[in-house]
Amino acid sequence: MRVLLVEDDAILGAAVRDQIAADGQSVDWVQRLDAAADAMRGAAYDLVLLDLMLPDGRGIGFLKTLRSRGDVTPVIILTALDQISDRIDGLNAGADDYLVKPFDLAELSARIGAVARRYNGNPNPIISHGDLQIDLAARSIHRGGKPVPLTAREWALFEAFLSRPGQLLSKAQLEDKLYAFDAEIESNTIEVHVSRIRKKLGNTIITTERGLGYRLGAA
Secondary structure, eight states, rough: EEEEOOOOOOOHHHHHHHHHHHHHHHHEEEEHHHHHHHHHSSSSOOOOOOSEEEETHHHHHHHHHHTTTOOOOOOOEEEEEEOOOHHHHHHTTSSEEEESOOOOOHHHHHHHHHHHHHHHOOSEEEEEETTTTTTTTTTEEEEEEEEEEOHHHHHHHHHHHHTTTEEEEEHHHHHHHHSSSSSSSOOOOHHEEEEEEEHHHHHHHHEEETTTTEEEEEO
């Protein structure tokens, strides 16, 4: 999952960024609304974490603009505004969740997972695919009852397939899930990681449509 963090507090922003990365997600961090708008024009995000008080404006207006143009990207508000009226305004503007500062980072991770699962149409964090048992909340996989470790990049790619079962994902779409990780993306990066996932989870877990992309294999 690729997350856009919009937060101007340097200490909190760094802590949230590190938490998301530790959870195996990719994250882009910006500190202004204009930078957030530029980021969303240039990339497809799975989730936005939005502060309400930014140096160049109010996050609530940014959120209303997103929703008015039909953008349904999930948004979780992170703010120090703790009045009931503030929560109501945020939810009515189109937020999917509202978290008041200071908050526990583990709770943030849980809320991110819950919102992502709702949007993917599967609120249950435990799913089965063939002989795989997948815990989306814990980001763990068991194959035939035995744990199978995935790297952060491998999980990011596999999660992309799980969230769009049956859909064809292009190489460019998959590369987009990895751009926020530090290591450089080379021309064969997707092929390498898909090959590693197949070795761990089975040769048919991801199918290739030559020249078009990849899709999750049948269970």
